Amino acid sequence: MTWVTSAQGSGYGVEHLPYGVFRVGDGAPRIGVRIGDLVFDLAGAEAADLVLAGGALALPTLNTFLALGRPQWMAVRQRITELLTESAHRAAVEPLLVPLDEVQMELPFEVADYVDFYSSEQHASNVGQIFRPGQPPLLPNWKHLPIGYHGRAGTVVVSGTPVVRPQGQRPGPDGPVYGPSARLDIEAEVGFVVGVPSPLGSRVAAADFADHVFGVVLVNDWSARDIQAWEYQPLGPFLGKSFATSVAAWVTPLDALRHAFVPAPDQDPPVAGYLRDEPHLGLDLRLTVNWNGEPVSEPPFAGMYWTPAQQLAHLTVNGASLRTGDLYASGTVSGPRRDQVGSFLELTWGGAEPITVAGAERTFLADGDTVTITATAPGPDGGTITLGEVTGLVLPAR
Structure with missing residues (x-):
């Protein structure tokens, strides 16, 4: 003690x-x-x-x-x-x-590269239904590999840094229009900080996860949904994501989370050999999303389909090197219930079903809003570990 x-x-x-x-x-x-x-x-x-x-x-x-x-x-x-x-x-x-x-x-570390995954089956299914109504919610490749995209390391900012509303092209009634995003959103995620690098042309096995990853940070991958919806096909996220990603100021070492590792969800169909992680473990992290101080969702990280070790193995399977300071994030953490989703896109079902926050109906973020994401994890002897929070205030477009 x-x-x-x-x-x-x-x-x-x-x-x-x-x-x-x-x-x-x-x-x-x-x-x-x-x-x-x-x-x-x-x-x-x-x-x-x-x-x-x-x-x-x-x-x-x-x-x-x-x-x-x-x-x-x-x-x-x-x-x-x-x-x-x-x-x-x-x-x-x-x-x-x-x-x-x-x-x-x-900012606790200099970010070398930033990669964001898409590892919650519930989130991917919800987004598929919202963005591609009438089509299968999961694309054919989703259960065969951890989907991800390469983000922008230079716009990763420490918790408490204000976020300026992005501008860009977005859909309009008569074609694209340019201006401030009208559907600014959050994504509650968990990030993993790489310590030990790997040589270009080599692969890092899932079993070597703890030898390369130092620790964990909470992440808010701010998202402009209208810009994203216009640009994301066929190449995926770009300007709708790259304007700001907030990370917690405190990095929790993996060794502090040894009591939080739990069996991850079963995977069907069986995954490729390089993605088999034994034991197949996720982390029992319990997130809370607070909108202007009011809790609106509690995403459970333990239910993520793809594990952090699998994400690391996939990130390097083509020979891409790890660098000290690399950050890779889980993707939005969402559970099966509406009060367990990690984005306001899902919470309000694309803006069609507003929720009440501080007595007002809300869909997406307004200027002056503050979002804070917190999380806890099991500690030794029945105790609780509190991860460093990630918070940000939305400022008007410039």
Whole structure:
């Protein structure tokens, strides 16, 4: 048990220890871990020889630390746990604890590449019915491979960054029109942060998932549905997605989620050999989508058809290399019920069935709206881990 009193029952105890990058005032960015309502300054800890990571913790992003690999991740995690639980270290550590309300959080890692998958059968079926009425909701390839697209790394932003309403072409009654998106939406997703790279021309097996992926972040892949509907055939998402993707400021290490792995849904038909992951495991993450502070949906990540390990294997099966700082996201997390969907497209069935938020009927996002996605996961001894939230405010088009 930690001697940090604010950590008790917070979801941010020593069983969690998510990594982030923070600054105080005009100071330089620094790497830290969250413990309760405090940030443990790891740059200061390494400078004081309390933690050894070859100088990787003294840098302004996590990338160098991520590249060190799983043995070093585990060693540093064990050492941080010792520092925060053994009273002999308290005097040395307490000066390095910074109140969370005194820091500004930064993007925790430099994003190398961004890939977004489409791995919820419920979401894919719903979108198919909305976008392609009268046709089979799932396309013939969907249950044979994890569908995905290559996104734009340069527009991945940290939680709290305002999102400017995008402009572009969208369908009109007499053909395409140009202007601000009128159907701005969210996608509640879970992202995976790659630490250890792989050589070009090689493949990463599903079984090697934990040797390459450092941790997990919540993701909001903002989506302009009207721009998307006009552009997505035949090549898929482009400008309707690339204007902003928000990620949480805190990266939860995979080692903190060892109690959250659960059997994933059965897959029928059987998948190709390179996609067979044994054991076939997903994560029991329970998301909540809050629209202007009101919870409107609770998507369950455990029901995702394609697992994170399968996504990684598919991402590299053609020989595409992994790079430190790669981010790949699950795609929208949706369950079988309307109150479990991860997008407002589904929640309001394409805008045809408004819901009431704060006493008003709503379909898509208005300027001034705020969306916050939170999540919890099972921890040890029946406890709960709280993932770092991802939130964003919608600003008018420019």
